[in-house]
Amino acid sequence: MTTRRLSLSRGIGLAALAAGLLCVAPDRAAAQADPIPPHASLEGVPRFDHVFMIIGENTTYDHLKMSNAPYLLGTLRPQSAFFTRYYGATHWSQANYVALVSGQFTRCEQQDYGAACHQDVENLYHQLDVRGLTWKTWLEGGEARCDTGSGGTCEEQNPCPLTGFYTTGNPPILFDNIEGANGVWSETDQSEECLQNDIPAGDRIDPMGVFNAALARGDVASFNMILPNGCEDGEGNCAPTNNRYTQFDDFLAREVPLIEASPAYGPNDVIIIVYDEDEREGGMAKKQDLGQGGHTYCLIKSSLVVPGDYDPTTYHYSLLRTMEDGFGIPEYLGDASSVPPIDYIWQPSKH
Numbered sequence: 061m062t063t064r065r066l067s068l069s070r071g072i073g074l075a076a077l078a079a080g081l082l083c084v085a086p087d088r089a090a091a092q093a094d095p096i097p098p099h100a101s102l103e104g105v106p107r108f109d110h111v112f113m114i115i116g117e118n119t120t121y122d123h124l125k126m127s128n129a130p131y132l133l134g135t136l137r138p139q140s141a142f143f144t145r146y147y148g149a150t151h152w153s154q155a156n157y158v159a160l161v162s163g164q165f166t167r168c169e170q171q172d173y174g175a176a177c178h179q180d181v182e183n184l185y186h187q188l189d190v191r192g193l194t195w196k197t198w199l200e201g202g203e204a205r206c207d208t209g210s211g212g213t214c215e216e217q218n219p220c221p222l223t224g225f226y227t228t229g230n231p232p233i234l235f236d237n238i239e240g241a242n243g244v245w246s247e248t249d250q251s252e253e254c255l256q257n258d259i260p261a262g263d264r265i266d267p268m269g270v271f272n273a274a275l276a277r278g279d280v281a282s283f284n285m286i287l288p289n290g291c292e293d294g295e296g297n298c299a300p301t302n303n304r305y306t307q308f309d310d311f312l313a314r315e316v317p318l319i320e321a322s323p324a325y326g327p328n329d330v331i332i333i334v335y336d337e338d339e340r341e342g343g344m345a346k347k348q349d350l351g352q353g354g355h356t357y358c359l360i361k362s363s364l365v366v367p368g369d370y371d372p373t374t375y376h377y378s379l380l381r382t383m384e385d386g387f388g389i390p391e392y393l394g395d396a397s398s399v400p401p402i403d404y405i406w407q408p409s410k411h
Contacts, residue, residue: 108386148353163394201289
C-alpha cells in the first residue's frame, strides 16, 4: 500500500477563483436552455456517472481496528483511496450531513433539532436537478417518503430492531427547494420531488430490500445517499452483535458487493464511505471551522482511483467540491469554495 503526500497550499488560488464563480444556481428551465455538458471534467476530477455515498456515525479514527472493522480496513482500504487525515465539519450529527450537501450548517443543525432546522439555501440535490441529473436518499430506517421522523432508535429498545433512523441524518427534508412546496416547508404538503426521491430503503422485514432490488435492476440515481438505520450506522450497540463498529462494518460487507454487482455500476462510478464526525462528547463545537467535527474515516473506491493512503488534510467540504466537479457542476456551495478539490487520487488516464 502506497502513501502519497501532497501540499494543499496550491488550493488557495483555486479557492479564490471558485469564490469568484460562486453564484445562485439558475432555474431548471434556464439551465436546460443552455446547459453545460453535465459530465464535463472539472479541476482534474474525472466524470462521475453514479455516486454511492454510505454514511456512518460518530466514529473516531483510532477506534477502528482490524478486530472490529475487518471489511473496511482489510478489504476496502487496500482497494481504495483512503484519507488518513479526514475531518468532519462540526458536532453534532445533523450539521455534518447538511455540510456534506450544502457546504454550510446552522446552529439549529448543530443542536440536532431535526426537521425544525429548515433552510432556504442551495444544495447538491437541487444542483443535480438543474443539470438534469438524478438523486435518491435511501433510508434504511425510514417508514415514509420524505420521512420527517418515524421508527425508533437503538436507545429506545433492547435488543434494538433493525428499524428506526435518526431524522438528523435525512438532509433533504431541510431544504426549501427540495422538501417545501413552493419553497415553504410543510409536513402535510411536501413537494413531489422529496416524496419521490427521499425514500425508505426497505421495510421492517427486509430493511434494505427496496434498494437492493433497485441495484439488481440497475435502477439507480446519479447520486445515491445511503443512510443505515440506528443499529447499522455505527452509533448504537444492538443485539446480537453488540458492537457498533462491527455492525456498520457488516452493513458495508453486505451492501458494497451488491452495489458493484449492479448492472448500473460502471467504470465511471464511485463508492464513498464516510463517517459524519468523531465521538466527541459534550455538545456542539464551540466555533464553525472546516474541521471541528474531529478526525474520522473516509475512503473512495472506484476503478478511477489509484489505491493507497493519502495524507493531505481533507474535509466534508473537500468531498462536496469533488462531487460537484465529478458531476460537472461549476458552482461550489458554501465552504466547498474555500478548499481545493480531491484531484490527486485519480488514475492519470481518467482526467
